[in-house]
Every structure is written in C-alpha cells, then in structure tokens.
Amino acid sequence: xxxxxxxxxxxxxxxxxxxxxxxxxxxxxxxxxxxxxxxxxxxxxxxxxxxxxxxxxxxxxxxxxxxxxxxxxxxxxxxxxxxxxxxxxxxxxxxxxxxxxxxxxxx
Amino acid sequence: xxxxxxxxxxxxxxxxxxxxxxxxxxxxxxxxxxxxxxxxxxxxxxxxxxxxxxxxxxxxxxxxxxxxxxxxxxxxxxxxxxxxxxxxxxxxxxxxxxxxxxxxxxxxxxxxxxxxxxxxxxx
Numbered sequence: 001x002x003x004x005x006x007x008x009x010x011x012x013x014x015x016x017x018x019x020x021x022x023x024x025x026x027x028x029x030x031x032x033x034x035x036x037x038x039x040x041x042x043x044x045x046x047x048x049x050x051x052x053x054x055x056x057x058x059x060x061x062x063x064x065x066x067x068x069x070x071x072x073x074x075x076x077x078x079x080x081x082x083x084x085x086x087x088x089x090x091x092x093x094x095x096x097x098x099x100x101x102x103x104x105x106x107x
Numbered sequence: 108x109x110x111x112x113x114x115x116x117x118x119x120x121x122x123x124x125x126x127x128x129x130x131x132x133x134x135x136x137x138x139x140x141x142x143x144x145x146x147x148x149x150x151x152x153x154x155x156x157x158x159x160x161x162x163x164x165x166x167x168x169x170x171x172x173x174x175x176x177x178x179x180x181x182x183x184x185x186x187x188x189x190x191x192x193x194x195x196x197x198x199x200x201x202x203x204x205x206x207x208x209x210x211x212x213x214x215x216x217x218x219x220x221x222x223x224x225x226x227x228x229x230x
Contacts, residue, residue: 032215034216036217042222043220043223044201046217049216055218087151090215091214094157095154095165095168097154098151098152099151101151101152
C-alpha cells in the first residue's frame with residue numbers, strides 16, 4: 001500500500017496569511033494526488049485533483065503543486081471560512097489512501 | 108443536482124451485522140464508480156470499497172471477507188453489507204462518487220459525498 005504523510009499536523013495562522021501544507025507519498029504516484037477540505041461534522045469536499053487542478057467552484061486562493069512523491073498545498077490568503085482539516089489522497093493505485101490530515105485554525 | 112444520502116447506521120454489538128444504504132439522485136449509479144469511505148471518531152479517512160460501473164469490486168484489507176459492496180440500479184442505490192463487526196469498525200461511513208468529467212473518469216477520485224451515517228460497534 002502507498003503511505004501518505006502530511007505536515008504539519010496542525011497550523012494556526014492569521015487571516016490573510018499564506019499557508020502551506022506538504023504531503024509525501026511512499027512511492028512515485030505521478031500527479032495522481034488530490035486535496036480535500038473537511039469542516040467539522042461535514043463530509044470532505046474535493047478542492048484539487050491531478051496535484052494542481054482546481055475543482056470547479058473552488059476559490060483561486062487554493063492551489064497545489066508537485067509530482068512524484070512530494071506535493072504542496074497552499075492557501076494564498078487564509079480566510080475565516082477556511083478553518084477545516086485538509087487531507088491529501090493518492091489515487092494512483094488501490095487501495096486509495098489518505099494522509100492523516102492537517103487541521104488549520106485562525107490565530 | 109447530485110445527491111447522496113446514506114442510511115442504516117446505528118449501534119450494533121460486536122460480531123453483529125449491518126447493511127448501509129446510499130440513495131443517489133441526479134445521476135445513475137450504474138454508470139458511475141461508487142465508493143465507501145469511513146472515518147473513525149476524531150481520526151482520518153479510510154477508503155474501504157469500490158464498485159466500478161462495469162461490475163468489478165475491490166476492498167481494503169481491513170474489511171475484505173467481512174464487507175460486501177453491491178448496488179441496485181432499479182433503486183439507484185449503493186449498499187454495504189457489514190458482517191463480523193468489531194469496535195475497530197466504529198466510524199462514520201460515507202458513500203462517494205467517482206470523478207468523471209467530459210468522458211474522463213479518475214478511479215479513486217471522489218467528487219460527491221453523502222453526509223455520512225454513524226456505525227457504533229459496542230456491547
């Protein structure tokens with residue numbers, strides 16, 4: 001199975017700050033990497049697929065990059081509504097696996 | 108509008124069985140890749156099963172041999188039959204649709220999720 005790791009496990013930033021989350025895959029997954037946002041008590045929401053493609057309707061302050069084993073997720077200007085847990089996920093091969101999540105909070 | 112509504116969760120004793128349902132609307136489950144993903148309380152996301160449009164199914168090792176995914180196209184509904192349940196199966200269970208756009212589908216990418224149904228395994 002492909003193991004996904006994320007850092008940091010949690011972050012606290014001010015409104016307007018640039019926030020970065022990294023995700024590492026245990027083997028090469030090309031660009032088969034997605035990012036999901038999950039707010040408390042809600043289902044996850046797809047934000048980015050193909051490592052860098054923004055899902056329709058997702059604000060442009062969210063972005064992703066990377067390929068192979070190392071990926072980066074960025075919020076260019078943190079907003080109060082971005083308080084959530086963010087998960088990376090590989091869909092390169094079965095079983096599809098998720099990172100442990102990064103909980104983002106407002107300072 | 109695409110909608111997924113799970114049901115069937117509840118409190119069940121260890122060793123028991125439960126069947127979850129996921130009623131879909133706004134699209135056809137028969138032409139979609141459908142998945143179950145679970146989340147233990149306060150924990151991360153775990154993919155557990157997929158039903159491909161062609162009929163193939165796959166399972167995570169953690170549920171293989173105990174869980175069975177199926178669909179009823181006449182009811183546009185996905186199911187998850189769960190047997191031999193243990194405390195480790197306690198989680199919110201989500202159904203999720205596979206991502207397809209402009210005739211391109213991505214196995215393992217999920218664009219629509221239900222609200223989830225809580226399964227609690229406890230004596």
